[in-house]
Amino acid sequence: MSAASRPTLAPDPTRVAPEGPVIFAVMDGVGVGRGDEGDAVTAALTPTLDWLRGLPSATTLAAHGTAVGMPSDKDMGNSEVGHNAIGAGRVFEQGAKLVAQSIASGALFRGEVWRWLIEGVHDSREPLHFIGLLSDGNVHSHIDHLLALLDRAAADAVPKVRVHILTDGRDVPGRSALRYIDTLEAALAKLREQGFDYQIASGGGRMHLTMDRYEADWAMVERGWDVHVRGRARKFASARAAVETLYAEHPELDDQHLPGFVIADQGGVGAPLGPIRDGASVVFFNFRGDRALEITRAFEDDSFTEFDRSPRPKVRYAGMMQYDGDLHLPKRFLTAPPAIDRSMGELLAGAGKRQLAIAETHKFGHVTYFWNGNRSAPFDPALERYIEVPSDAKPLEQRPWMKAAEVTDTLLQALREPGPGFDLVRLNYANGDMVGHTGELRSTILAVEAVDLCLARLVRATEQLGGVLIVTADHGNADQMFDGEGEARQVRTSHSLNPVPLAIYDPREPRLGPALSLPARPGLSNLAATTLSLLGFAAPDDYDPSLLA
Incomplete structure (x- = not known):
């Protein structure tokens, strides 16, 4: 910023600044x-x-x-x-309110980015993938936003959707994941009754995979990449079966720390339902930026060196919002931040x-x-x-x-x-x-x-x-x-x-x-x-x- 373009401040004639610093402690x-x-x-x-x-x-x-x-x-x-x-x-x-308004008005779905995502999967016949935190904590995401995206994908005749869930237990009660999984599964079941192939594909705790921030632990993001993109994790027949089993095996863990899992066909013993492949469209549906930046870099950064992404799928990727305006991450997003x-x-x-x-x-x-x-x-x-x-x-x-x-x-x-x-x-x-x-x-x-x-x-x-x-x-x-x-x-x-x-x-x-x-x-x-x-x-x-x- 040049000196000429900087905003200016007027003096306060009633106050005198201290000789030392103003220390602002949060x-x-x-x-x-x-x-x-x-x-x-x-x-x-x-x-x-x-x-x-x-x-x-x-x-x-x-x-x-x-x-x-x-x-x-x-x-x-x-x-x-x-x-x-x-x-x-x-x-x-803020993000929660902006996204809710954009969905309610239909502006999100009229936008160029949503159309670009939908056109991509219509052309490739690959699934539209949603990745994000599954809860109503309204801090990083809200399940209602995801449900609205799923309904609109069906209205736009997207034949196949895969959802990759991150269990919360941090902004909501520690072991509340099954409540949100049941809500999501009920919505997916209704869409399947209409002839759409919409299913949960993978999951895991938000503090175990995907949602690292400030580059504190890139291994978390790599674990997310393995689970969501490669479909490499312990297999289960359903997300509910996965969480119930992990609860029983790990009574000391709450939702935020659950290990990663994938949902597989043939009752959980066959092929994973939702690896992300070339031609897919991917939406990270969290609206808050700090824990969305690293997975976004993994999808978008051509010079990425934090872990081996190979084979890196060629996908159309968008965030619910732009998570960093300076770094322009992601390049495409569904709702403009404040x-x-x-x-x-x-x-x-x-x-x-x-x-x-x-x-x-x-x-x-x-x-x-x-x-x-x-x-x-x-x-x-x-x-x-x-x-x-x-x-x-x-x-x-x-x-x-x-x-x-x-x-x-x-x-x-x-x-x-x-x-x-x-x-x-x-x-x-x-x-x-x-x-x-x-x-x-x-x-x-x-x-x-x-x-x-x-x-x-x-x-x-x-x-x-x-x-x-x-x-x-x-x-x-x-x-x-x-x-x-x-x-x-x-x-x-x-x-x-x-x-x-x-x-x-x-x-x-x-x-x-x-x-x-x-x-x-x-x-x-x-x-x-x-x-x-x-x-x-x-x-x-x-x-x-x-x-x-």
Whole structure:
């Protein structure tokens, strides 16, 4: 971006920027729960967070539903929409809502990409393949979208469809896969009654195959390639038979970790039903980008070297959305993503302010790609520094401290380097969310405590550097580890609908924090204007207002 084309910021005459950096810390998945036995945040020893939440500048923020662009307030928030809202300063309609609108209006099916996919299989007589997460979690996908695609494929006279399912157990209850499989099988059975050959072809858990992110574990994607494309995995007669057998054999596993399987003819002993061959059309029906990028690269990248794809089928491939606008992945997509412009990061780059973004691998793209409005590259590399601390590939419940200390070490070292300092630091502690997804209460309590230890170090650094500290979260998770009560209680591995904390620590203030002026429903989208104000800038008129009085 040239200097002349950068958006500009006007000064805020009522605020003076601190001498040191504004440090913006996101405690991923640390919401404000009910304080019951399933609230790992309340159960954790968190003296620093407790102190921060006692400041006059502390409040809670909405981080789910319409406050972050989801279709309704029954929809949980997630890291993508949360960081989008924080960085954009406005609420944009997000993937789930955009896809639902596009399907309901018929725009998706009138589009060139859908027609291109259908024409391909009409010409080749190969199946149309759908790959994606099978649930109604509405974080990465929604089963209703898949069912609508299947109905339209039949209306467009596609004779053969194969569905490759990824079981969830992360954004929905841990062992709920059979519910979604039964719903899908019922829909497929109705279409088969009309003369269409529509069947489930393969499957496996989302954290075992296909849905890796941030290049943390390419072996996951390779396992997905083997299962979906090559049809190489343990054979079963049906998806229900596969899941029931794997449940019995692996009582310690929930849906997200199930091994891969394929459905075979002749009662499960014959040939796989759905390897992806030359001439097929393939739709990855997830709408969220982070866990869709690597499988997309495997299908589209001619110079791909992460694993051996041979024989690589020549297919027509499309995503439900474009997952990376900078990298143009995928090349073709069914629904346009939200067009987020003038994010906080872009505005500060235009103002010549230096920014540092840091997180461990699990959440690195959250403080870069999602924070920047779904843009991977810096707006001005001379002013921005991105640091990724490699995550462990070992079980998170066994190491709930993760890389929080290393992220903090690296951050503080960078802040004390000679030369011009950073004006804004944005960092993410992944522990509350990533360990919360395991469903292990004790481990999640330790995860929250590890973050609190690091917050104490940030408080001291803020004082020493003459900065300001903002602490919040992108959504809840660790704050609600159970659903139901008594005998009906179940372990919850998905995000919560709870609000998230916000505290602003400013050592310059007599009461250690600025006074707040809160709208009726303050949310994550108010934080960009708040941060700009702390840096001495007036936010654009269309930003949601600052929370500072």
